[in-house]
Amino acid sequence: MALVPTFATPPGFLGLPLREHGAIAVAGIPLDLGTTNRAGAREGPAAIRRASRMLVDGSHPTTRVDPKGLPLADVGDFALALGDLDASLALIERQAADHAHLVALGGEHGITLPLLRVLARRVGGPLALVHFDAHLDTWPESFGQRFSHGQPFFHALEEGLVDPKRMIQLGIRSPVEPEIMDWTRGRGVTVISAIDAHEAGPAAVAARIREVVGDAPAYLSFDIDALDPAFAPGTGTPEAGGFATWQVQAILRRIGGLDFRGMDVVEVCPPFDVAEVTALAAATVAWEYLCRAG
Incomplete structure (x- = not known):
């Protein structure tokens, strides 16, 4: 096979051709109807795919896994209902049901709720959840709306x-009403603030994740604003005081298995990105x- 320079990598995630199915499916979900501040996350999937060209030149330096050797397919973008948030969430749920193991590129955080509905049905019960974010996303409503990007985990719980x-x-650090924090912790959720994570270090944070999740079937939801605006x-x-990219990598590399x-x-909101650093x-x-270790 002829080699191509990085800039000529095909446009699928990690240069993958578009296919309808794979044991692990990468899907774009370009929804941003429920955002409460800057719009533009609908451009996120395309930007993430484009930035992923920097990750196609070999195996992971620690796990030695090359995703090209996985049963991986980029299945393109999910269809949405133009201008209709409720109908779009229903469409996302319907399409997610076609894929056994989904890696979703957003889009706003509201996409997580229909994905969790599908996965909880598939495993036959509630999931463990590892959630990186600046925000709790457990508000019962935002500005009078029940399904904005600030509610997915209220509904999931x-x-x-x-x-x-x-x-x-x-990575939690945004302003929050005390009753929202109290409700979340009162349900039994473990909340680690960005400051506490910085002070503890990646190894301790990863150990706490392992302790909380245990051997349960789990889902990872990563809001890019978990990173400090300097890195994303x-x-x-955006919220000041977040993770550096290296800290997130150090944590993720310790929770394989x-x-x-x-x-x-x-x-990811490309109109506000600089030099693709957020998309990358x-x-x-x-x-x-x-590439996580088994």
Whole structure:
């Protein structure tokens, strides 16, 4: 096979051709109807795919896994209902059901709710959840709306899609009403603030994730605003004081072997990105997930 320079990598994620099915399916979900600040996350999947060209030149340096050797397919973008958030969430749920193991490229964080509904049905009960974010996303409503990007985990907990005692949120640091934090912790969710994570270090954070998740089937949801705006300026709701990219990589590399059944990386907003740094960080998170040790 002829080699091509990096800039000529085909446009699929990691240069993959578009196919309808794979044991592990990468799908774009270009939804941003429920964003509350900057719009533009609908451009996220295309930007993440483009930035992923930097990750195709070999195997992971630690796990020695090359995703090209996995049963991996880029299945393109999910269809959405133009201008209709509720109908779009229903369409996402319907299409996600066609894929046993999904790596979703967002899009806003609201896409996680229909993905969790599908996966919880598939495993026959609530999931463990590893959630990186600046925000709790457990508001019962945002600005009078029930299904914006600030609600997915309120609904996931209320619907029994996630086991709160096996749910851990990392990097939390945004302003939040005390009753929202109290409700979340009161359900049994483990919340690790960005400051606490910085002070503890990646090894301790990873150990806490392992302790919370245990051997349960799990889902990884990564909001790119978990990163500090210095490392991810291209997002809709940036918050100062977040993770550096290396810290996230160090954590993800220490949680290989957990029983992850799917993941998403969301809230990349290319109109506010600089030199693709946010899109590359998001692509790297998905790549780290695919390359994790067994």
